[in-house]
Amino acid sequence: MSEPLQFVFDVSGENFTSAGEASVTVKKNLRMLGFAPDIIRRVAIAMYEGEINMVIHAGGGVATVTVFPDRIEMVLDDRGPGIADIELAMREGFSTAPDNIRNLGFGAGMGLPNMKRNTDSMKIESELGKGTKITMTVNT
Amino acid sequence: MPYKHSVSLNVDKCRGCTHCLKHCPTEAIRIRGGHAVINASRCIDCGECIRVCPYNAKKASCDKLSDIPKDKWKIAVPAPALFGQFDNLDDMDYVLSGLLDYGFDDVYEVARSAEIVSDYTRRYMKRKDIALPVISSACPVIERLISLRYPYLAGNLLPILPPMEIAAMEAKRNAMAKNPSLKEEDIVAVFISPCPAKASYVKNRTESAKTNVDFVVSISDIYFELIGIMKKQTTPVPVSRTGMIGLGWASTGGEATAVFNDKYLAADGIENVMRVLEEMDNGAFPELEFVELDACPGGCVGGVMTVANPFIAKARLGSLRRYLPVSQNRAPDGEAGIPDELSVKDKVEYSPVSLGEDMNTSIKMMSEIERIRKLLPGIDCGSCGAPTCSAFASDIVRGDASIEECIVFMRKELDSIRNEEKSSGGSK
Numbered sequence: 001m002s003e004p005l006q007f008v009f010d011v012s013g014e015n016f017t018s019a020g021e022a023s024v025t026v027k028k029n030l031r032m033l034g035f036a037p038d039i040i041r042r043v044a045i046a047m048y049e050g051e052i053n054m055v056i057h058a059g060g061g062v063a064t065v066t067v068f069p070d071r072i073e074m075v076l077d078d079r080g081p082g083i084a085d086i087e088l089a090m091r092e093g094f095s096t097a098p099d100n101i102r103n104l105g106f107g108a109g110m111g112l113p114n115m116k117r118n119t120d121s122m123k124i125e126s127e128l129g130k131g132t133k134i135t136m137t138v139n140t
Numbered sequence: 141m142p143y144k145h146s147v148s149l150n151v152d153k154c155r156g157c158t159h160c161l162k163h164c165p166t167e168a169i170r171i172r173g174g175h176a177v178i179n180a181s182r183c184i185d186c187g188e189c190i191r192v193c194p195y196n197a198k199k200a201s202c203d204k205l206s207d208i209p210k211d212k213w214k215i216a217v218p219a220p221a222l223f224g225q226f227d228n229l230d231d232m233d234y235v236l237s238g239l240l241d242y243g244f245d246d247v248y249e250v251a252r253s254a255e256i257v258s259d260y261t262r263r264y265m266k267r268k269d270i271a272l273p274v275i276s277s278a279c280p281v282i283e284r285l286i287s288l289r290y291p292y293l294a295g296n297l298l299p300i301l302p303p304m305e306i307a308a309m310e311a312k313r314n315a316m317a318k319n320p321s322l323k324e325e326d327i328v329a330v331f332i333s334p335c336p337a338k339a340s341y342v343k344n345r346t347e348s349a350k351t352n353v354d355f356v357v358s359i360s361d362i363y364f365e366l367i368g369i370m371k372k373q374t375t376p377v378p379v380s381r382t383g384m385i386g387l388g389w390a391s392t393g394g395e396a397t398a399v400f401n402d403k404y405l406a407a408d409g410i411e412n413v414m415r416v417l418e419e420m421d422n423g424a425f426p427e428l429e430f431v432e433l434d435a436c437p438g439g440c441v442g443g444v445m446t447v448a449n450p451f452i453a454k455a456r457l458g459s460l461r462r463y464l465p466v467s468q469n470r471a472p473d474g475e476a477g478i479p480d481e482l483s484v485k486d487k488v489e490y491s492p493v494s495l496g497e498d499m500n501t502s503i504k505m506m507s508e509i510e511r512i513r514k515l516l517p518g519i520d521c522g523s524c525g526a527p528t529c530s531a532f533a534s535d536i537v538r539g540d541a542s543i544e545e546c547i548v549f550m551r552k553e554l555d556s557i558r559n560e561e562k563s564s565g566g567s568k
Binding site for chain 2: 004005007024027029031032033034035037040041044045048067068069140
């Protein structure tokens with residue numbers, strides 16, 4: 001097989017209003033490729049939550065989406081503060097988002113659980129002070 | 141079955157400029173061989189290209205008034221937007237009488253059926269087993285967009301036929317009740333339409349969901365006939381049976397406010413509508429219960445087959461509605477569900493336009509599109525005949541275009557050839 005199809009997004013932490021744009025682009029591309037609606041929705045949700053998380057907590061990062069015929073892989077890599085307790089962070093309702101973000105309707109503590117729920121596998125690698133790397137796969 | 145369209149091109153008038161190319165919301169247009177070409181599998185009949193064409197080369201194809209057979213019992217079924225076209229109109233009966241004077245045997249306002257649809261919508265919204273928000277099914281462009289792009293929203297469409305279809309049915313029934321000697325085949329219902337999308341709707345009705353509309357003529361055609369006739373009128377025949385609600389359907393928000401539910405959204409203009417659909421498809425606005433989407437700016441009054449400016453038409457309709465009863469048409473009491481004859485039978489199916497035949501081919505093609513896109517200038521000038529550099533890249537990969545058609549790319553190539561010649565010449 002030739003080079004896999006890959007999309008790389010520089011998710012900016014500067015501009016909160018543009019958060020979620022990578023997810024929209026991925027969705028459009030997957031639609032054009034002809035993936036089933038259910039697959040597209042799951043990727044779009046997982047991607048959206050991950051993107052928002054990078055913007056809120058890590059000041060942005062890089063999202064890489066690789067499309068294989070049998071799976072879609074998403075890697076979200078940031079240089080943020082890292083996650084102190086991954087198990088706690090995975091708990092529904094737990095959030096460390098600041099008040100101003102909560103006022104916008106984010107920070108309900110559903111981001112990571114939603115990502116887990118919508119993907120077939122999810123791996124979190126995080127180091128305090130260094131950053132976080134989340135790898136998610138959706139089998140098609 | 142391929143979708144039948146009502147927006148077409150007059151090749152003789154088309155100069156191959158980029159106006160329609162740039163404004164087509166689904167990127168269905170390309171310039172090939174010096175003129176526009178519309179891709180039928182992408183076109184949604186919204187009429188944007190007709191609206192922006194400076195040479196009037198795009199046209200909405202519907203029936204001509206002369207197509208209507210003289211020997212039939214002809215019923216005019218005017219869209220509510222028709223009443224917003226006339227200056228200083230204080231009574232809808234002038235327009236309806238004008239239609240009778242023109243030669244129609246009978247009239248039946250679509251607005252009457254709109255009031256029935258509003259009534260059934262209110263009842264439908266009380267059900268607990270429906271997908272919220274309910275999306276209006278009155279604008280045919282929205283239904284087509286959903287089938288092409290928004291798979292999750294098909295189940296949210298209001299399962300009630302659009303008012304014009306119900307009006308045509310009621311009009312025929314009414315005529316036969318008044319004149320028992322009339323048979324159904326003797327009657328033709330002529331819908332007076334603000335837009336080509338409604339003409340397409342009629343063309344695409346299926347065997348299992350037949351249409352009662354026999355002819356679709358444009359508001360603008362009938363308008364020019366009516367202004368002359370209406371000038372001669374003294375006292376009109378009192379035939380109008382429409383209330384505020386029915387007439388309100390002509391502009392954005394009219395249908396939504398008639399649901400009597402505060403949790404609604406009403407958007408108009410194709411770009412706005414697509415943004416709303418996109419967000420809804422992503423699962424946004426969970427609190428909404430009713431969504432009215434109109435492809436034309438201002439709602440049906442903004443249709444490309446109308447004459448008046450949509451905002452002027454809206455203001456006129458506002459004053460016409462001023463002393464009308466709230467509603468003059470009601471669904472029969474005590475009926476719980478939507479009667480079978482008013483229900484939508486054919487389900488909207490998700491049928492997207494995808495890249496390749498299978499996933500492997502699609503992925504390869506998209507990798508290639510990405511590679512080519514990076515070679516292109518990204519200025520979306522349209523000179524190649526595609527609306528954007530991305531669209532051009534996918535045209536190349538599909539085999540419909542070649543990269544030499546990009547003038548910016550070619551100039552760069554030329555420059556590099558020239559530079560090579562210069563440097564090899566200088567080193568001698």
